[in-house]
Amino acid sequence: xxxxxxxxxxKVTEKGKDVELRCDPISGHTALYWYRQSLGQGLEFxxxxxxxxxxxxxxxxxxxxxxxxxxxxxxxxxIQRTQQEDSAVYLCASSVLDEQxxxxxxxxxxx
Amino acid sequence: GENVEQHPSTLSxxxxxxxxxxxxxxxxxxxxxxxxxxxxxxxxQLIIDIRSNVGEKKDxxxxxxxxxxxxxxxxxITETQPEDSAVYFCAAPNAGGTxxxxxxxxxxxxxxxxx
Numbered sequence: 001x002x003x004x005x006x007x008x009x010x011k012v013t014e015k016g017k018d019v020e021l022r023c024d025p026i027s028g029h030t031a032l033y034w035y036r037q038s039l040g041q042g043l044e045f046x047x048x049x050x051x052x053x054x055x056x057x058x059x060x061x062x063x064x065x066x067x068x069x070x071x072x073x074x075x076x077x078x079i080q081r082t083q084q085e086d087s088a089v090y091l092c093a094s095s096v097l098d099e100q101x102x103x104x105x106x107x108x109x110x111x
Numbered sequence: 112g113e114n115v116e117q118h119p120s121t122l123s124x125x126x127x128x129x130x131x132x133x134x135x136x137x138x139x140x141x142x143x144x145x146x147x148x149x150x151x152x153x154x155x156q157l158i159i160d161i162r163s164n165v166g167e168k169k170d171x172x173x174x175x176x177x178x179x180x181x182x183x184x185x186x187x188i189t190e191t192q193p194e195d196s197a198v199y200f201c202a203a204p205n206a207g208g209t210x211x212x213x214x215x216x217x218x219x220x221x222x223x224x225x226x
Contacts, residue, residue, distance in 0.1 A: 102154040
């Protein structure tokens with residue numbers, strides 16, 4: 001079946017602009033996660049959605065970052081007033097139990 | 112929250128040798144320990160995982176061992192092949208918190224297998 005998909009695959013934006021990153025999880029997966037991976041670094045947890053529960057936003061680095069999940073499926077990560085330090089690969093994952101399946105990521109470059 | 116330390120950061124072996132990567136975790140309540148492989152420019156993919164009710168799990172050339180007393184777990188790759196070259200990440204859940212399923216990842220190990 002279809003895996004996790006993300007769009008766009010690459011995004012170049014100017015400092016100060018807002019960006020939206022999209023994640024389509026695997027159908028039926030109740031949990032959805034956003035991670036950030038800077039060049040040569042590990043995966044940094046950002047936010048986690050589980051069913052209809054309130055999201056765990058404990059990993060969001062600043063109030064410029066927000067995310068929503070509509071209808072328990074598609075999720076959008078929004079970064080407002082982008083900064084150069086926001087440049088990274090943003091990975092989405094979904095799961096139904098423990099195993100998390102990752103999307104291909106969105107490479108964000110802030111110039 | 113959980114804290115995961117992974118060593119070594121880089122590992123270079125000859126084809127056919129074994130490779131071992133070790134991780135330690137801080138939350139004694141953690142009960143699920145996955146390992147992910149990430150090839151250059153690709154997404155992380157789960158290669159093996161272990162739960163706290165067993166001490167070892169094998170899948171062909173890869174195995175994972177868990178020592179809950181010492182709070183560490185290791186990935187073992189035998190008979191390494193060039194296609195094993197990748198970045199490997201260990202992870203542990205924040206089981207003690209309110210968000211079951213959220214993972215804390217180690218910093219990764221760059222494994223290079225020389226032909």
